Amino acid sequence: MDIIAPVLHNVRGIGEKKSDALATLGIVTVQDLLFHFPFRYDDLSEKNLAELLDGEKTTLKGIVATEAVVSFYGKRNRLLFRMMVGDAVIAVTFFNQHYLKNRVQVGEEIAVYGKWDANKQTILGMKLLSSGGDEKEFSPIYHVNKSVKQNELVKFIKSAIDTGYLSVLPENLPLYLREKYRLIDRSSAVRAMHFPENEKEHTGAKRRLKFEEFFYFQMRIQALRFQEKVMSQGQSVMYDEKCVRNFIEHLPFELTNAQRRVTSEILNDMKSTSHMLRLLQGDVGSGKTVIAAIAMLAAATNNKQSALMVPTEILATQHLESLKSLLSEQKEVKIALLTGSTKAKERREILNELASGEIDIVVGTHALIQEGVDFHDLGLVITDEQHRFGVNQRKILREKGNNPDILFMTATPIPRTLAITAFGEMDVSIIDEMPAGRIPILTKWIKHEQLETVLQWLNTEIVKGHQIYVISPLIEESEVMDLKNATDLAEELQSFFADTARVALLHGRMKNEEKDDIMRRFKEREMDILVSTTVIEVGVNVPNATVMMIMDADRFGLAQLHQLRGRVGRGDLKSYCILVANPKSEDGKKRMKIMTETNNGFVLSEKDLELRGSGEVFGTKQSGLPNFLVADMVADFNILEVAREEASRVWQVENWWEKPQYKLLADDWANGRTQAFD
């Protein structure tokens, strides 16, 4: 018996057809099946009638007092009878389950699970249970789809357990850890996730599995640090301090205290022989680019090359321009741009100059990590919006140099404690202060009905020579619809403003050159209004733009709204963010309200975590963090901390992977699952 055997033919009742259906839920092997945990449970335990609250779900046991009567109306039907619960007589109704009639016999004991209606003294039946009580108190509810039903899944999981598969599920936590934290064994935990005997057992199962997930996650993440240590020392960049100081003194603005602090943290790292692996967090518009410029200039003064990798071509172009203007006085520093749309001839030249060391700073997209891009002496790698790049891609770029220093920049504000723990392998610097002179952005939430009034008002901004972004609604999974929406919107706006404003359109399906061209024209004030799908989400910097209007804003998450809002208020002009939304859900209303209440990315990110949970906020794709099955980085923060300490202790054991107690941990390693969060 093998736990990773396919479910097909190995679990009773699963043939070709069911196996295909299960695959749509991501279930292929017996292990997948056993680790497909319920997302909630119905608590079928019996509660005391006298203490029941209105709307509460419960199981009630009693004696059937009257015969069940079924009434049909249209396609629907209702079954009604009375039952004695202790001394009380209550009504029981089931909707559209008339076939239960035969199971309801006057004078017999039955048990009904349902929702209590206190006014009508009625239980609205959801399940008719056998009175013998062989049902568990907790009934698991799984994520299923059209092709796999709840009860089927329960049957398959039961069958796999009855066949004995749990006995071949290996225990993957060392005994000393299980003893220390009183964690139940893995097989019992998995069984209790599906069919817990009681609440206590269920809690124990979750605790064990959460620890396991966090511990493995931390082992992987800390490996990066470890590999760095053994991979030789980092480089010591002996930069020209005078030159760097001079540069900072002659910037067009004075650095904020926070910028000064992170600058010295970064420069210290670069100077020291230990290797820099640092995460720089700063809210949108807090001034991260200039920090990157300082670090790259410092490297250049020591004849080391730097690479700045960003997720989109628009951003690459923009960063190139910012750097060129910031470093315009540094005649000897040569800066280049390398993206997917760099022409072949130019690309060849750039590659040559990178290899010879002539280029000091290169800004680019994924094109930077392609084969054939070789550096003379790469000393510093900076990635912007780190969550958009996988661990592997970052690794490739790192390997293009002799273990260069690494700086990740992100505007996704993660609460500090969480960042330190989750990105355990990195040092964290935070810019927690905005440049002086910024006027807070005023955020207004309006309904669609008020749009016309707002458009009139926009005119006053246009007359002042200010520019406006309008974000068209996001239609999930349909780029075509997005495009249509954006196009229609641009046309409508153009006809509304007629001669007073020039409207441009930017969308994800455009060629990069086209996008660049439109951005350039917007920047140069040839256009007044830029209608866009969310392609401008990150990093765009046009200080003359003062209004960000987001259509159907409730379709966006808080983090994204904040990013979009951060596109305005980047200079010293009073700026506005207009959220146009008629949200249907409570959640949507809450998000709109929070946006109007705070401009602080960290506060928002905490709220976002509260509203959506960390699974959504740090989904695999966005953050480079794994999707945990059971654990939650915020709710289970304490367990995460403990797991981090324990993982770090293991890493301190010399050649831990050779010790028998870590056998499975080492296998996990060897199987290449170490890159699971890529």
Ligand SMILES: Nc1ncnc2c1ncn2[C@@H]1O[C@H](COP(=O)(O)OP(=O)(O)OP(=O)(O)O)[C@@H](O)[C@H]1O
């Ligand atoms: N200390 C400062 N004083 C005044 N203006 C500053 C300061 N630092 C940066 N700026 C300006 O603020 C604007 C935003 O800076 P920058 O583009 O570096 O922000 P960012 O942190 O990269 O933001 P985002 O995450 O939104 O891209 C730029 O126009 C920049 O010139």
